[in-house]
Each structure stands twice: as C-alpha cells, then as structure tokens.
Amino acid sequence: MSALHGRKVPRVLSIAGSDPSGGAGIQADLKSIAAHCGYGMAVITALTAQNTQGVRGVHAPPAEFVTQQLDAVSDDIAVDAVKIGMLGTAGVADAVGAWLRRVRPPVVVIDPVMISTSGDRLLEPAAEAALRDLISLADLVTPNIPELAALTGAAEAVTWTEVVAQARQVAHEHDVLVLAKGGHLMASDTPDALVSAAGEEARVSGPRLVATSTHGTGCSLSSAMATLRVTTGSWPESLRRATTWLRAAIARGESLGVGSRGGHGPVDHLGMLWDAAGVKPYALEA
C-alpha cells in the first residue's frame, strides 16, 4: 500500500557524496529520484573531484556540518524516504547514524559505497564499523559484489549462488533486507534479487548489456528503490520497476557522449521520460 496518504510526490532525501561529472553520487540520485516522480533533496557528505575515468581527490566536510544540513532538512520537511550513499569518514558516518536514530524516516535504503567502479576508495577503513552500525538501522541495503565481500569477510563471489549466500549472511547479521546485485559477475545475464535471512525473496534478470555506461548504476538503482518503495509500498514491485528502467537507461547512456575518452560513462536517467512526453530540445524544433 502507498505511504503517500493522498499526496502524489514522494519526498526523498539523498545523503551522499558529490560527483561533479554528474554520473554518480548526489547528482545521479537526484536524477534517478526525478525519473521516478519524486521530489529530491540532498545532504552532501563529501566532495569528490572525479570524472568517468577515476577519482582525483576527496574533500570531507566537518561531521558537525553534515548534522547541520540533516537537521535543516528534517526540522522543516517530512522525509518519506532516505537513500544513503558515500559516507567517506567515520565522523560523517557516525553523524548520519545519530540523525537516523533521532529522525528515522519511514523508508531507509543504504548503498554501502566503499570503492568506485574505477577502483578508488570512497570510505576510509576506519569508517567500516560505523557503516555496519548504519546497515542495522536500514530497511534495505544494496551492496555490489566487492562490498558484499568486505561486509562478510569472504572472498569476492564468482557465482550467483555465492552472491546469494553472502547476501543471506548480511541479512542475518544485520536483520535487514539485502538487494543482491549480479552486475559484477562474469556472466551473460545480470540477476538482481531481494534476499532475506531465509533466502531469495524475489529475483529479476535480463541479458547483460554490452555497455560502458555503468558509472553510477548502484547509486541510481538504490535511489530508484527508495522512491518507488514509497509509491508502490512493495519491495519486489519496486525492484521490477527500477531494474526495467535502469536497463533502458544503461542502454541509451552512450548516446549522451559523456565518458567517450575511455571512461565508464553515466546512464541516461531522464531521456526515456522526455521521449515519452514528446519533449524535444529547442535546437531540433526549428
């Protein structure tokens, strides 16, 4: 059942890092929330200097300033769902945890961002314990295969069976629903599934797209799940809708012409909506 109580637009807060190249982090989250008809808000936990090829630097704000941003939002606006991404430092992770315990929005999704697609660290090792505490406060956690390995202490899964086993372990240890993702498998399909301590609850899968536009897919998926969960009231339905949308957004990502110098380009978050609405760039209308 929808938790909107007669309103139409979910109010969704992203707590994440900034990617100035626009494909991941806060920038991806806001576009994904908009693509799912939500009102997006953003508390910035870290500034990164990155592009589609890699991360050049990370600048962390004082933890007290993250708290100030969080309070400025929640003192004024009822947040329907929160998506948490890059946290960067232990101090920031602790500040987000303290706010979450105080405010606890109805839907909490955590993407436990640790290492970027380009292989750069986005969470200092000292912050891993604080991240684990946060996961236990969430409704849904969305680790990719390397993040599952870091959370369980196991080697990186190479089969879907191993992915699900590690996801079950995380679900059991943190009493949380896990979205297990097969994006990093060397397989011809890309399964994603909701996994509880009891096992797989719902699975979707499709053929692996031959695409380089995968920068920010995890950010975009977790924000879509947070937004859709408010509208649909169902995690399996949210997964179906989010992954159908994401596949199309990956497929048309290359046409943006971003990341064509050898990097991983972003997905096209909003193009399908513009096409469906018949919206055309002015330059083409003349």
Ligand SMILES: Nc1ncnc2c1ncn2[C@@H]1O[C@H](COP(=O)(O)OP(=O)(O)O)[C@@H](O)[C@H]1O
């Ligand atoms: N080549 C691909 N084709 C289709 N879907 C993909 C592809 N790569 C990633 N995905 C999808 O993108 C989402 C993010 O997956 P993943 O890459 O595992 O996470 P992350 O972006 O956090 O590393 C998942 O839904 C996954 O199935």
Ligand SMILES: Cc1ncc(COP(=O)(O)O)c(N)n1
């Ligand atoms: C600010 C920020 N947050 C998250 C990611 C991870 O995204 P991806 O794993 O797709 O590179 C990123 N690269 N930058």
